[in-house]
Structure formats: C-alpha cells, structure tokens
Amino acid sequence: MILYALRRLAAAAAILLVICAATFAIFYLMPADPAQGACGKACSPERIAQIRATLGLNHSVVTQFRDYLVGIVAGRTYGTGAQVVSCPFPCLGFSFQTNEPVWRMLTDRLPVSVSIAVGAAVLWLAVGVTAGVVSALCRGSLWDRAAMVAALGGVSLPIYFTALVLQYLLVVKAGLLPYPQAVSLTADPVGWAESMVMPWIALAMLYAGVYARITRGEMLESLGQNYVRTARAKGLPEPTVLRRHALRPALMPIVTIFGMDLGALLGGALITESVFGLPGVGKLAADAINSADQPVILGVTLFAAGFVVLANVSVDLVYAALDPRVRAVG
Amino acid sequence: MTLLTVRGLSVDFLSGVRAVDGLDLELAAGRVLGVVGESGSGKSVTSLAVMGLLPPDARVTGEVRFDGRELNGVGQRTLRGLRGNRIAMIFQDPLSCLNPYYPVGFQVAEAYRAHRRAGRRAAHRVAVRMLERVGIPEPERRARAYPHEFSGGMRQRVMIAMALCLEPDLLIADEPTTALDVTVQAQILDLLRDLRERSGTAIMLITHDMGVVAGLADDVVVMYGGRAVERGTVRDVFYRPRETYTKGLLACVPRVDGPLPVRLPTLRTPVTAAGEASEVTV
Amino acid sequence: MNPPVLEASDLVKRFPVRHGLTRRLVGHVTAVDGVSLCVEPGQTLGVVGESGCGKSTVARLLTRLVEPTSGTIRVAGRELTALDEVALRPVRRDLQMVFQDPFSSLNPRQTVQQILASPYLYQGLKPKEPVEELLERVGLRPEHAARYPHEFSGGQAQRVGIARALAPRPKLVVCDEPVSALDVSVQAQILNLLKDLQEEYGLAYVFIAHDLGVVRQISARVAVMYLGAIVETADRDTLFSHAAHPYTHALLSAVPLPDPDAERSRERITLRGDLPSPLHPPSGCPFRTRCPKAADRCAAERPALQAIATGHEVACHYPEPLSAERTS
Numbered sequence: 001m002i003l004y005a006l007r008r009l010a011a012a013a014a015i016l017l018v019i020c021a022a023t024f025a026i027f028y029l030m031p032a033d034p035a036q037g038a039c040g041k042a043c044s045p046e047r048i049a050q051i052r053a054t055l056g057l058n059h060s061v062v063t064q065f066r067d068y069l070v071g072i073v074a075g076r077t078y079g080t081g082a083q084v085v086s087c088p089f090p091c092l093g094f095s096f097q098t099n100e101p102v103w104r105m106l107t108d109r110l111p112v113s114v115s116i117a118v119g120a121a122v123l124w125l126a127v128g129v130t131a132g133v134v135s136a137l138c139r140g141s142l143w144d145r146a147a148m149v150a151a152l153g154g155v156s157l158p159i160y161f162t163a164l165v166l167q168y169l170l171v172v173k174a175g176l177l178p179y180p181q182a183v184s185l186t187a188d189p190v191g192w193a194e195s196m197v198m199p200w201i202a203l204a205m206l207y208a209g210v211y212a213r214i215t216r217g218e219m220l221e222s223l224g225q226n227y228v229r230t231a232r233a234k235g236l237p238e239p240t241v242l243r244r245h246a247l248r249p250a251l252m253p254i255v256t257i258f259g260m261d262l263g264a265l266l267g268g269a270l271i272t273e274s275v276f277g278l279p280g281v282g283k284l285a286a287d288a289i290n291s292a293d294q295p296v297i298l299g300v301t302l303f304a305a306g307f308v309v310l311a312n313v314s315v316d317l318v319y320a321a322l323d324p325r326v327r328a329v330g
Numbered sequence: 331m332t333l334l335t336v337r338g339l340s341v342d343f344l345s346g347v348r349a350v351d352g353l354d355l356e357l358a359a360g361r362v363l364g365v366v367g368e369s370g371s372g373k374s375v376t377s378l379a380v381m382g383l384l385p386p387d388a389r390v391t392g393e394v395r396f397d398g399r400e401l402n403g404v405g406q407r408t409l410r411g412l413r414g415n416r417i418a419m420i421f422q423d424p425l426s427c428l429n430p431y432y433p434v435g436f437q438v439a440e441a442y443r444a445h446r447r448a449g450r451r452a453a454h455r456v457a458v459r460m461l462e463r464v465g466i467p468e469p470e471r472r473a474r475a476y477p478h479e480f481s482g483g484m485r486q487r488v489m490i491a492m493a494l495c496l497e498p499d500l501l502i503a504d505e506p507t508t509a510l511d512v513t514v515q516a517q518i519l520d521l522l523r524d525l526r527e528r529s530g531t532a533i534m535l536i537t538h539d540m541g542v543v544a545g546l547a548d549d550v551v552v553m554y555g556g557r558a559v560e561r562g563t564v565r566d567v568f569y570r571p572r573e574t575y576t577k578g579l580l581a582c583v584p585r586v587d588g589p590l591p592v593r594l595p596t597l598r599t600p601v602t603a604a605g606e607a608s609e610v611t612v
Numbered sequence: 613m614n615p616p617v618l619e620a621s622d623l624v625k626r627f628p629v630r631h632g633l634t635r636r637l638v639g640h641v642t643a644v645d646g647v648s649l650c651v652e653p654g655q656t657l658g659v660v661g662e663s664g665c666g667k668s669t670v671a672r673l674l675t676r677l678v679e680p681t682s683g684t685i686r687v688a689g690r691e692l693t694a695l696d697e698v699a700l701r702p703v704r705r706d707l708q709m710v711f712q713d714p715f716s717s718l719n720p721r722q723t724v725q726q727i728l729a730s731p732y733l734y735q736g737l738k739p740k741e742p743v744e745e746l747l748e749r750v751g752l753r754p755e756h757a758a759r760y761p762h763e764f765s766g767g768q769a770q771r772v773g774i775a776r777a778l779a780p781r782p783k784l785v786v787c788d789e790p791v792s793a794l795d796v797s798v799q800a801q802i803l804n805l806l807k808d809l810q811e812e813y814g815l816a817y818v819f820i821a822h823d824l825g826v827v828r829q830i831s832a833r834v835a836v837m838y839l840g841a842i843v844e845t846a847d848r849d850t851l852f853s854h855a856a857h858p859y860t861h862a863l864l865s866a867v868p869l870p871d872p873d874a875e876r877s878r879e880r881i882t883l884r885g886d887l888p889s890p891l892h893p894p895s896g897c898p899f900r901t902r903c904p905k906a907a908d909r910c911a912a913e914r915p916a917l918q919a920i921a922t923g924h925e926v927a928c929h930y931p932e933p934l935s936a937e938r939t940s
Contacts, residue, residue, distance in 0.1 A: 226426040232383055234441040234492065235414030238406070244440075245429055324476040325430060368795040481886040511662035511822065513883045516866035520882055538796065541868025545875040564872045582800035584825035586852060586867050587874070593804050594829065597797035 005317055012313045019305045020072075024065050027294055034294050038096045054079035068093075092302070093295035095288075102299035105284060109268075112182050113280035116272060117265035119196050120203035121258070128208035129254065132215025133247065139220065147212060154209030163202045163275040170198060180276040199272050207261060211254065218250035225249070252323060256315050263311020267304025333359040333499055333532050334380070339392035339402075340556075341375050341384065349375040351556035352392070357549075359499065362526065362533040364547030364564065366540060366579070372556035373536045377502045380534075381419055382409040397499065415445040418493035422505035424485035428477035434488045435461065435473025442495045460491035464521060483514035490521065497529060504536045519545060540583055544568060552576050615689050617783050617816045618651040618707075623673050623683035625666075629891065641890045643669040645840035646683075648917075649818070651784065654810065656817040658831030658848070660824055660863075664887050666840040667820045671788040674818060675709050676700065688783055708777035712789035714769035718761040724772055725757040728779050749812075750775045751805060767798035771805070778809065786818045791826060803829055824867050828852055833923075836860050839890060839898040842917060846924040856920055856931035859899050897929070905930050 027034075035051040036043065052058055055078060056067055070076055071091035078085045078094075087094065092102035131151070135144040170177045180198055183191040222228065223246050231245040232238075268282030277283075281300060288296035320326045336355035342348050350372040357363045367373045378384045380394055382401065394401040396417065401409065413419075421427045429437060438460055439453035448456070454473070461469035464487040477485060486506060493501055503522070507515035523546060526533060535547055543550055543564065550567040552560040552575065560573045571577045578597035624647075626640040644666045651657045661667045672678040674685060676692060685692040687707050695703065711717040718727055728743045744754035750771040761769055770790060777785050787806070791799040807830065809815060821827050827834055828848060835845040836857065844857040855861050862881045869875045883902045888894055894901050900910040909929050917927040 226421065226423065227429040229383060230421070230427045230489075230492075231429070231440075233381060233413055233419040235410045235412070235444045236440065237410065237444070240444075244432075248431055249429070323431065324433075325478050368797060483886060511887075512824070512866045513662060513862055514886070515868075516880065516882050519868065520880075539868065540796075540870035541875065544870050544872045545868045568870065568872050579796065580870055583796050583870055584800070584803065584823070584829035585870065586824045586828055586864055587869060587871075590828065593807065594800035596801055596804070 004320060008313050008316050012309045015309050016302075016306060019309075020069065020302060021065065023298055023301045023305075024068060025061075027298055028061050028064075030294075034096075037292055037294055054085070092299035095296050096293045097288075097291050097296075102295050105296065106281060106299060106303050109279055109281045109284050111185070112278050113268050113273070113282060114266060115185065115192070115196055116199045116203065116269055116278065116280060117262060119200045120207070120265070120269075121262050123200050124204035124207040124211055125258065127204060128211025129215045129251075131208070131212040133219055133250075135212065135216040136219035136223065137242070144216075148216070151209035151212040154205045155213075157205065159202055159206055159271050160275050162205055163198070163272065166198045166202055167276075180278055182279050195278070199269070199276050199278065202275075203265070203269060203272055210257075214257065215250065215254060218253055219246060222246045222250040252319070255318055255322065259311045259315030259318070260308070263308045263314075264304070266311075267307040268300065331359050333357055333397060334534070335393065335395040336376070336380070337393035337395075339376065339379060339390070339394065341372070341379050342389045342391075344387040344389075349388075349556055350379065353553075353556065353558055355551060355558070357500070357532055357534060360526075360530045360532050361548045362535055362546055364543035364550045365534060365536045365553060366538065366543050366550060367553035368538055368579075370555075371553040373553050374504055375556075376553075377419070377504050377534065377536050380502065381413060381417060382406070383413075383419075411445070414441050414493075414498070415496050416498050417500045417502065418496070418498040419502040419504065420486070420489045420493050420506050423509045424482065424489045425477060427489060428485060430477055433474050433476055434480070438473075438488065438492045438495055441492045445496055456495055457491070460495045461488065464488075464491045464494075464525075465517075466491070481514075482510050483517055486510065486518050487521065490518075490525070494525060494529065494531070498531060500532045500534065502534045502536070505538070506535075507542060508537070508539070515542075522546060540568075540580060552579065614653050616650045616686075617653045617688055618649065618674065618818065619686040620647065620649045620674060621684050623647045623649075623670070623685070624681045625669055625673055625678060626681045639891060642840050642893070643890065644673060644680075647837075647840075647842055649674075649835065649842075651816045651818060653783065653816055654814045655833065656810065656819055656831045658827035658834040659818060659820045659837060660822065660827045660834060661837035662822060662863075662887065664839075664890065665837040667822075667837050668788055670837070671709070671786050671818065671820050674786050675704075675707055677709075705780040706783045708780065708782040708785045710770075710773050710777050710785060710787040710790045712793055714764075714766065714773040714793075715761055717773060718769065718776070720761055723758055723760055724775075727761075727772065727776055728757075732779070746775050746779060749778070749809070751801075765798075766794050767801060770794065770798075770802055774802075774805065774809070778813070781813065782815070784816045784818065786820070788820045789822065790819075792821060792823060799826070806830060824852075824863060836863070839888065839893060841898060841927065842925075843899065843927045844925065845917070850921075850924055854924075854932075856924070856926040857899075857928050858903050858905050858930075858932070861932065862902075862904075897927075 034055065035048045035057055038051050038055065039047055056064055059067070067076060071087060071093070073089065075089035075091050076087055078087060087101060090103055092106070094101055095105060131147045135147045138144050171179055177194050177197060180195040183195050185192045228241060228245050231241045268280055268285055270282035270286055273280040273282040274286045281303065284296065285300040288300060334355065334357040336353060339350055339353040340348065341350040353372070353376060355363070355376070365373045365376065375384070379390050380401070384390065390402055392402065396412065401412070428434065435454060435457045438457035439450070442448060442456050443453045458469045458473050461473055466472050466484060466487055477488070480488065506522070507518050510518060519542065522533065525531065533546070535543065537543060547564050550562060550564050551558045552567065552573070554575055560567060560571060560576045567576060568580065571580060575597065578595060581595045582597055584594060623644055624642070625644040626642050628637055629639045629641055630637055647670055649657060659667050659670060669678065673680050676685070680693065683693070687703055690703060692700070692703060722730070724747070725743050728746055743757050747754055747756055752768065752771050752775070761772065764772065791802050794802060803826065806817065810817065817830070819827065819830050831848050833845065833847050834851045835842045836851070836859065837843065838859050844851065844855065844860045851860065852864070855864060862883045865878070865881045881904060885902055888898070888901055894911070896912050896914050897903070897906070897910040900906040903910065907930070913929070915927045915929045917925045919925050920931055
C-alpha cells in the first residue's frame with residue numbers, strides 16, 4: 001500500500017514536470033516579448049535590454065527553463081550586481097503588472113477559491129447523490145422523471161446565466177443577500193456565508209445534475225447485482241441492503257469524478273469568480289490573461305495543474321483504500 | 331412432516347411471460363427434493379418465488395406454505411424473518427453473489443447478526459467456525475480475505491457457510507455446482523451430502539444436471555414449461571420414468587459409463603398450455 | 613495410410629506477466645507447455661480438462677489466432693508456423709473454428725446470408741454451394757438466411773456458427789466448447805449434427821470440452837490436459853475403461869452419473885484443494901500437489917509422456933496397471 005502510494009506520487013511528480021515544460025514552451029513560443037510586457041508601452045530600447053538581462057531572457061530556452069524549475073523548488077535571484085532581486089522559494093516570478101511575487105498573489109487568493117469550491121462541493125454532493133439514489137429507488141416514478149429533467153436543466157444552463165439570475169432574484173429583487181465580496185471566514189463567518197451562498201448554488205446547480213444522473217445509473221446497476229439478491233436472501237433489513245450492498249459499490253465511480261471535479265475547482269472557478277467579482281485564483285487568471293501578464297498566467301496554470309494532479313493521486317489512493325481488488329493489483 | 335408445500339403456484343411477468351404455471355411441490359423435513367429441468371422450465375423462478383425474491387414486475391399466485399404458514403402475500407417483514415434464518419439459499423455463480431467490498435468473514439457474520447442478537451466479535455467467531463465447518467483451511471485468516479482472493483470452489487463454500495450459519499430448516503440450492511469444474515463440483519456435492527447428514531436440513535436442489543440429482547436427491551420433480559411433468563422418488567424417476575420427456579432427458583445426456591450410442595436420442599417435448607416454453611431470465 | 617491432417621509438435625505458449633507503472637516483466641505464465649497432437653483425416657480428437665488447463669489456448673494456437681512461443685503446426689503436411697498472414701490465408705480455408713458462444717462469435721449486424729458468404733468475398737472465390745443449401749445441411753430452413761443472429765435460439769445460432777465454419781469446406785474444424793452453453797436436449801442435437809457432417813464431408817475435428825461425457829460421445833481419440841500439458845492420451849474406449857493417469861481417474865470418478873444406485877455406491881476419488889497457480893507451478897509433476905499417489909520422486913522429476921501400450925501414452929511415474937478396472 002505504501003509502495004503503491006509512493007509510486008503514484010512519483011508518477012504525479014513526473015506529470016507535473018511535463019505540464020511545466022509544456023506550459024513554458026507555449027509561452028516561449030508566443031510572439032510577444034516578455035520584456036516588452038514587463039516594461040509597458042512607452043519603453044526605451046535600453047530599458048528593454050536591461051530587463052531582458054534581469055529576467056535572463058538572453059539565455060537559451062533550456063537554461064531559462066532550468067532556472068525557472070530551480071526557482072520553484074529552491075528560490076532564485078533575478079539580475080546581477082546592484083540590481084539583484086531575490087525571489088524566495090517557491091518562486092514563480094513577479095507579476096509584470098504589480099511586481100508582486102506570483103506565489104504570494106496565488107496564496108492570497110486561494111482561500112476564496114477554496115471556500116467556493118468546498119462549499120459548492122458539499123452542496124452538490126448532498127443534493128446530487130440524494131436525488132440520484134431516490135430516483136433509482138423510485139425508478140420510473142413521477143419524482144424520478146422530474147428529477148432527471150431538472151438535472152438535465154442544471155447541466156445545460158451556463159453558469160454566467162444562472163449566476164446573473166441568482167443575483168437579480170436574491171440581491172436585487174428580494175434583497176436577501178449582499179453583493180458577494182471577499183470576506184474572511186474567521187473574521188466574519190456570517191458575512192462569509194452570505195457572500196458565498198450564490199456562487200455555491202450556481203456551481204452546485206451545474207454539478208448536482210451530473211452527479212444525480214451518474215448516481216442513479218450506478219445505483220440501478222448495483223441494485224441488479226447478484227450480491228444484492230444474496231443480501232436479501234440473508235434476511236438483512238432493506239435499509240442495510242441498500243446502504244451496504246447497493247450504495248457503497250455505486251459510490252465508487254462518484255469518488256473518481258468527485259476528486260477530479262474538486263481538484264479542478266480548487267485551482268480557481270474562472271467564470272464563477274469573474275461573474276460574482278470574487279477575488280479568487282480564477283479571477284486572477286482571467287485578469288492576467290486580459291493584461292498578458294505572463295508570469296502570472298504561467299503560475300496560475302501550474303498551480304491549477306498541481307491541484308488536478310494532486311486530486312488524481314488522492315483519488316487513486318482513496319480508491320485503493322476502498323476497493324480491495326485495486327489494492328491487490330497494486 | 332411436510333416442511334414446504336407449493337400448490338397451484340403461477341408466476342406471471344409484466345412482459346406477459348408465464349414462467350411457472352400451476353406448480354405443485356411438496357418437501358418433507360430433512361429430505362432432498364431435486365427439481366430438474368432445462369433453461370426456461372421455471373425452476374429458478376420457483377425458488378425465488380418461495381423466497382419472495384422475485385422482481386416487482388412478477389405476479390405470484392397460488393399457495394406457498396412453509397412449516398404450516400402461508401408465505402405468498404405476507405409482508406416483507408415476515409419474509410425477512412424467515413430468509414437466511416429458516417430458509418437459506420445458495421446460487422449458481424458464487425463470485426457475483428458475494429459483495430467484493432467486504433471480507434467474507436464479515437459477510438457470513440452479517441447473516442448471523444441479521445437474526446440473532448450478537449456483537450461483532452461473537453458473530454465473527456460464529457463465522458470463523460462456519461468457515462471451518464465447510465472446509466476452508468486457516469479459517470481465522472481467510473475470514474479477513476475478500477471474495478476475489480478465493481477460488482470458485484472456496485467461494486461456494488463461503489456461500490454455504492453463510493447459508494447454514496443459522497441452521498435453517500430448508501436450504502434452496504439453485505444450480506450450486508454449475509459454474510464449477512467437475513473435480514470441485516464433486517467436493518461441493520460431498521460437502522452438501524455431509525452437511526445434510528449432520529444437520530438434517532431439507533434441501534431443494536435445483537439443477538439441470540441429472541447426475542447431480544441422482545447422487546443427492548430423495549425425491550425428484552421434472553419441470554418443463556413451468557409445470558411439473560413428472561414426480562416421484564429418485565429411483566422411480568430414474569429407473570421407471572413414465573413420461574417420454576423424462577425418458578428423453580435421461581437418454582440424451584452423454585455418459586462416461588455404459589454402452590455408447592452412435593447417435594444420441596433427441597427429445598420430444600411435452601405439449602403445455604403455453605406451447606413452446608419461452609426463455610426467462612430473472 | 614493418409615498423412616495426418618493436423619500435426620502439432622511441442623507447442624509452447626508463454627504469456628508475459630507485467631506489473632506496475634513501467635509494465636516491467638515479472639514473469640511468465642506457461643499456458644501451454646509442450647503439447648503435441650496428431651489428427652487423422654476424418655477423425656475426432658477430444659481434448660478434455662478443467663478450466664485453466666490450457667485447452668482453449670491450444671485451440672487458438674492451432675488456428676493461429678495466438679502465436680506459439682515455440683513448436684510447429686502442420687496442416688495437411690504444410691508447415692503453418694512459418695507462413696505469414698498472406699500465405700496463411702489459403703491454409704485458413706482448410707482450418708476452421710467453432711466457438712463456445714455463438715452470439716458473440718457472429719457479427720450481430722450481419723444477416724446469416726452475409727455471414728455465410730463473407731469468407732468467399734475475402735478470399736475472392738465463388739461459393740461452393742448456395743447459402744440455402746448450406747443452411748439445410750445444418751438443419752436450418754432456407755428462409756433463415758435473411759435473419760440476424762439475435763433472432764435465433766442458442767442451438768440455432770450454434771448451427772449458424774457451424775455452417776459458417778463449414779462454408780469454405782475445411783479439412784479440419786477446431787471446436788472450442790461448442791455445446792457447453794446449450795441445454796442437454798439441444799446439446800444432443802448439435803453433437804449428432806457434428807457427427808453427420810463428419811461422415812458427409814470427411815471432416816476431422818479437434819473437439820475441446822470440459823464435459824467428459826460429451827467428449828466420449830464424439831471422439832475417436834482423447835487427450836487429457838492438466839496445467840498446460842497433456843497427461844494422458846489414448847483411444848476413446850481405452851481411456852474411458854482403462855485410464856492410467858490418476859488425474860484421469862479422479863476426473864472420471866468426479867462426473868456424477870445419472871443413475872442413483874451406481875452414483876451412491878461407487879467409490880469416489882475426491883481431489884483435495886484447487887488447481888495450483890500457473891504462475892508458480894509445482895516442481896516435478898504438475899499434478900503431484902493434488903495426487904493421491906504422489907511420492908518423493910514426483911516432486912523431484914517431471915514425468916514425460918510415455919507409451920504404456922500402442923497408442924496409449926501417460927505422463928506419470930506410477931500409472932495404474934493396465935489390467936485395472938475402472939473405479940466407477
């Protein structure tokens with residue numbers, strides 16, 4: 001089991017390295033000159049040359065990539081002589097726009113993204129899985145059909161639409177909630193929750209439908225398994241039959257997609273954060289793309305990829321812990 | 331004493347298929363009743379009807395009396411109290427019948443705890459004892475193993491341990507050896523013979539294999555198209571069959587002993603109300 | 613005497629076992645371990661054994677659906693293992709196969725007409741006889757040609773499978789458990805059909821099955837396999853009345869007889885335990901772990917397949933004496 005975990009982690013590290021290289025290559029091949037971007041519009045050729053030297057852009061691409069990697073794992077310095085700027089571990093460079101370290105920008109915005117992702121995940125899991133289980137148990141009933149139509153609706157509505165409708169209804173019309181803003185959970189829990197409710201609902205609507213449909217399908221499949229018949233033949237109470245012998249196997253695929261979805265969201269919910277104006281990692285990415293802030297884009301990409309890879313590893317490990325057959329194969 | 335009486339049992343599915351058509355059966359305590367037939371004869375549907383385990387789209391009519399009590403039409407609560415407790419069942423494919431996510435010891439103990447007030451520990455001890463009784467080596471260690479870590483024969487032993495841990499009056503064995511290799515089948519049949527002698531459990535043995543019935547059953551019912559076409563003691567049915575269908579069924583099995591026919595006789599099927607028997611899968 | 617239609621010698625098939633992320637090789641499973649077979653024209657060789665004994669792999673090796681690791685196969689005197697795909701094609705006509713599950717081996721989107729005519733299409737030949745006649749040969753009606761496989765019962769579909777194998781007029785048909793998915797009454801019909809076709813066309817069969825009764829019914833010679841190797845081979849009557857290998861004995865005594873008195877009174881050899889893992893086969897004789905007669909020599913030395921009488925070969929250090937009667 002430990003060996004298995006180590007192997008999965010080694011594989012994850014390799015994948016991250018590949019992503020890193022690919023992202024770096026894309027930015028290197030882009031026509032825009034990073035020095036120009038760093039310096040701004042009105043910039044003298046001397047200044048550009050100086051920036052090129054400081055950022056190490058005169059070196060070969062391999063050297064630049066190596067320096068970038070060293071920066072991430074050990075920190076690095078930019079420039080030489082009097083103009084040395086030190087960038088401590090983990091160094092993802094500095095924003096062209098604000099000159100802030102990219103790593104600090106990311107960590108500053110992470111709590112907002114995590115709040116949105118985790119809250120929405122709890123909501124969609126609760127609603128989606130419950131609806132799916134009930135649908136499977138009352139297959140063909142009015143509830144089943146209504147729930148599945150609603151699920152399809154939730155999946156097909158774009159998030160910027162539901163977000164705007166929610167804001168209009170809950171904030172403008174009913175006045176129940178304030179406009180969302182970044183509120184710290186520890187400083188003001190109520191204000192935090194009030195700001196987060198709408199993004200949670202908007203995101204959960206999108207995902208709950210998918211989860212309800214998958215849960216229903218998996219549940220119907222596991223209900224048809226022979227071991228469910230065995231459980232009934234043993235005389236187990238029906239709730240035990242359903243929970244132990246039908247639901248548990250049905251939840252296995254849910255674990256997989258849940259891990260992936262949550263991992264992707266932790267790296268920033270780009271549209272949701274932008275629509276609600278919440279300063280999370282996704283909003284940072286959107287802003288950086290608009291202003292061609294290359295170090296930030298590179299940083300956000302790697303950061304998000306890191307979460308996805310981490311989620312993948314976690315899913316594999318959780319799966320191995322839950323499924324004895326996977327454990328055996330190792 | 332009669333343990334199980336089935337009178338005029340019919341099972342209709344919503345699709346319009348009548349899988350069982352006015353069946354009568356009788357099984358005395360401690361006896362072994364062999365129910366033989368080809369696929370679509372309704373033998374498996376009959377066993378599930380007795381257990382009350384048919385899918386909701388099946389309509390069961392007729393009488394199923396177990397130990398003097400009518401079972402058809404009673405609530406799930408009553409049935410649940412009997413299932414696993416006084417009537418247990420084993421199936422054809424032991425791998426798919428065991429839950430892959432739980433150790434086998436847990437699954438045996440689960441059956442015990444469903445009907446007896448027992449703590450986890452006590453139930454586990456019962457499970458280990460049962461696994462030992464059905465011939466699983468190192469039962470203490472193997473109880474913590476998962477179904478995929480067992481061979482086919484060992485899995486069927488686990489199923490038998492699960493079925494017998496509450497010492498039921500009736501064991502319904504639905505094709506218990508069909509998925510197994512012949513040498514393993516011989517082991518399982520030996521085990522069933524042995525358990526029957528020691529515990530006195532009555533067995534309803536459902537199979538397509540005339541050889542399995544010949545070795546284990548006291549009485550035999552031959553089913554075709556949802557009906558019993560012939561019934562009697564095992565010697566009557568095998569040595570003095572009255573129906574041409576039974577004669578044909580006995581003659582068309584290629585045997586490893588005795589004279590060798592150049593061509594196997596083919597079967598003339600009896601005419602039933604429903605005409606051709608349709609295949610039913612449950 | 614005619615040359616054998618099939619001659620396989622010392623067939624070996626090892627499957628690599630890979631493990632982990634890098635798929636590194638951790639060992640081999642020897643599915644078939646030095647099997648030699650010979651089939652005369654118009655004759656049936658039965659190959660019998662329990663699951664995991666390698667009999668299905670033998671079927672796939674003979675038809676070159678699986679490449680052997682080593683060994684040679686000759687069909688009608690022609691060396692098969694040396695031929696490439698293109699050169700193999702005309703030989704394939706002589707060598708057809710019938711599978712266990714007719715539904716999964718027939719294309720569900722083709723009508724019977726298309727299924728039966730396609731071999732000629734690919735080989736660029738004219739059909740030897742109209743599809744309708746072929747269908748009648750296997751006991752189906754001409755109008756069945758327009759139907760799709762799912763419209764047939766199991767027995768009928770297997771008849772289509774047989775017609776498909778028969779269409780190119782092969783010399784040899786390899787049948788892999790062709791009746792084990794069928795009810796006994798249908799099974800009898802298919803066995804009779806196979807016998808009739810054998811007489812009519814002079815076909816030779818390699819008939820692979822786990823059911824000893826079925827194998828006895830159709831075979832002239834029988835080979836018994838255990839853990840990838842043949843442990844005994846003899847003509848049918850010798851094998852079923854004077855089996856010399858303890859495994860053959862155990863197999864025969866394990867088959868339940870449809871005869872209550874005989875079944876209850878006979879002495880039975882019940883084998884202990886399960887088949888050993890083919891990944892870690894036992895030393896010496898592969899059967900020694902379950903053999904009631906196993907001795908020290910069996911662990912040390914693997915017995916070779918040796919003739920104990922004309923046409924009767926056994927791989928055992930302590931075979932039953934020839935005069936011994938059957939145990940059942």
